[in-house]
Amino acid sequence: MSEAQGFDALAGLSSNPQAAAPAEPKIDAQGRSYATGKRKNAIARVWIKPGTGKITVNGRDQEVYFARPVLRMMIAQPLQVTERLGQFDVDVTVEGSGLSGQAGAIRHGLSKALTYYEPALRPVLKPHGFLTRDSRVVERKKYGKAKARRSFQFSKR
Numbered sequence: 001m002s003e004a005q006g007f008d009a010l011a012g013l014s015s016n017p018q019a020a021a022p023a024e025p026k027i028d029a030q031g032r033s034y035a036t037g038k039r040k041n042a043i044a045r046v047w048i049k050p051g052t053g054k055i056t057v058n059g060r061d062q063e064v065y066f067a068r069p070v071l072r073m074m075i076a077q078p079l080q081v082t083e084r085l086g087q088f089d090v091d092v093t094v095e096g097s098g099l100s101g102q103a104g105a106i107r108h109g110l111s112k113a114l115t116y117y118e119p120a121l122r123p124v125l126k127p128h129g130f131l132t133r134d135s136r137v138v139e140r141k142k143y144g145k146a147k148a149r150r151s152f153q154f155s156k157r
Contacts, residue, residue, distance in 0.1 A: 026116040033117035037109025039134055042097035046109035048117055051089030053079075053107070058093060071103040078111040078130050082121050088114075104134060 027033055032049040050069060055075065057065040066072050079085045094102045111130035115122045125131050140146040146152050 023119040025119060028064075033113045034107045035112035035116055037105040037107065039104030039108055040097045040101035040137055042094060042101040042105035044092055044094040044102065044105035044109040046106065046113045047091045048088045048113045049091075049111065050087065052090060053086035053088065055090040056092065066099060066103060068099070071099060074103045075106050075110065077107060077128075078114055078125060081128055081130070082114060082124050084114065084121075088117075108133065 011039075025033070030049065032047045034047050037044040037046060045093070055062040060070055062075065066075070076085065079088065091110070092106050094105055096102070097105070107130060111125050115125060115131065122131070141148050
C-alpha cells in the first residue's frame with residue numbers, strides 16, 4: 001500500500017468524539033460495573049449494580065464512615081445529576097488521604113462506573129466535571145522555608 005493510499009484511508013476517520021458510536025456497557029458476570037477514582041492521595045475502587053441505593057464504604061454504611069453530611073452529599077452528586085439516586089447499590093473500597101480526599105475519589109470513581117454501566121450518561125456527567133481527575137496535590141516543602149512557600153520570619157535589624 002502506498003503512502004497516499006494509507007493517508008486516504010485515515011482521512012475517512014473522524015476525530016469528532018460525538019460522531020463515534022456509543023460505547024458498549026462494561027458489565028461483569030455479576031451485573032456490576034467497576035471503576036477506580038482518585039483524588040489527592042486517595043484511591044477508591046467502586047462497584048455499582050442495580051439495587052436499592054445502599055452505599056457501602058470499606059464494609060461500613062456511608063453514614064457511619066462519613067459522619068459529615070457534606071461528604072455524603074459529595075458522593076451522591078453523580079447519582080443526583082443523572083437522576084439515578086436509589087437505583088444502584090454502590091460498594092466501595094477506599095484507602096489513602098483523609099476523609100475529604102476519599103469522598104472526592106469515591107465521587108470520581110462512581111461517575112466513571114456510571115458511564116461504564118450506562119455510556120449515555122457521559123454527556124450529562126462531563127459538564128459537571130465529575131469525570132475529570134482533580135490533579136491538585138499538596139505542594140512539597142522546600143528547604144530554607146518554613147512550609148512550601150512560607151518563609152521564616154525576617155528581621156531587618
